Amino acid sequence: MKFFADTAQVEDIKELNDYGLLDGVTTNPSLVAKAGGDFLTTIQSICQIVSGPVSAEVAATDFEGMMREAAVLSAIAPNVVIKVPLTLPGLQACRALRAKQIDVNVTLCFSANQALLAAKAGATFVSPFIGRLDDINLDGMQLIHDIRLIFDNYDFDTQILAASIRQPNHVSDAALAGADAVTIPPNVIRALANHPLTQKGLETFLKDWADSGQTI
Ligand code: E4P
Numbered sequence: 001m002k003f004f005a006d007t008a009q010v011e012d013i014k015e016l017n018d019y020g021l022l023d024g025v026t027t028n029p030s031l032v033a034k035a036g037g038d039f040l041t042t043i044q045s046i047c048q049i050v051s052g053p054v055s056a057e058v059a060a061t062d063f064e065g066m067m068r069e070a071a072v073l074s075a076i077a078p079n080v081v082i083k084v085p086l087t088l089p090g091l092q093a094c095r096a097l098r099a100k101q102i103d104v105n106v107t108l109c110f111s112a113n114q115a116l117l118a119a120k121a122g123a124t125f126v127s128p129f130i131g132r133l134d135d136i137n138l139d140g141m142q143l144i145h146d147i148r149l150i151f152d153n154y155d156f157d158t159q160i161l162a163a164s165i166r167q168p169n170h171v172s173d174a175a176l177a178g179a180d181a182v183t184i185p186p187n188v189i190r191a192l193a194n195h196p197l198t199q200k201g202l203e204t205f206l207k208d209w210a211d212s213g214q215t216i
Helices: 012-020 030-035 037-050 063-074 088-099 112-120 132-136 140-154 166-175 186-192 196-212
Strands: 002-006 024-026 053-056 080-085 104-109 123-128 160-163 182-185
Touching: 002 012, 012 037, 012 186, 030 037, 037 053, 037 063, 053 104, 053 166, 063 088, 080 088, 080 140, 088 104, 088 112, 104 112, 112 123, 112 140, 123 140, 132 140, 132 166, 140 160, 140 166, 166 182, 166 186, 182 186
Parallel strands: 002 024, 002 182, 024 053, 053 080, 080 104, 104 123, 123 160, 160 182
Antiparallel strands: none
16 A cells, blocks of 8 residues: 655655655645645655655646646656546546646545546546545545445556545555555654554563663
8 A cells, every 4th residue: 555645744755755654745735835835846845855656736627727737747757646626627637648648646536436537537546535525424434445346346547545534543444445545644644653552562671671781
């Protein structure tokens, strides 16, 4: 399972990349606005840190505008993945970009039918939003299960990129559901490593080691 950092904060990306935990990065307009820097410069900085896919989202909503913005974003680095919304013009742009061998992440997916359309448009990734479905009392994780079954039924190559992750359990549940990748906020990635028994065990080992007087 691929791990992507769901952030535009360059310092967080550097830290997580140094741990060897990152396969890529996803950004969106809200994350870029939160990070505060210039969009194109931020994507360029991220691509200098991470060699895997870096999703950069178009802001246009019409086909021509998306294609124009995609050309600018694709020119930044070969690992830029163009993120387009799951709308009919977005699917049209997805098909056209894939014909040019440009990777595409179709975002804002909230249903199995939408995911099916993304796969039929040849998307590299489709991003179902788990947390936002949970927020409105629907079952985000069931959507990952449904998409996995549909894609396997028809041998679609489109990778399921579980998004809108809010908590550590979302990551393991997405892995159990067969998601190909998961994009995770930095604080949640760090939390994956936490376990009180790990901390307690380490404290005991360190105390016993110090008491033994041994050194390495
Ligand atoms: C990533 O591609 C999505 O834009 C992101 O996961 C959305 O997360 P949110 O629902 O927490 O904003």
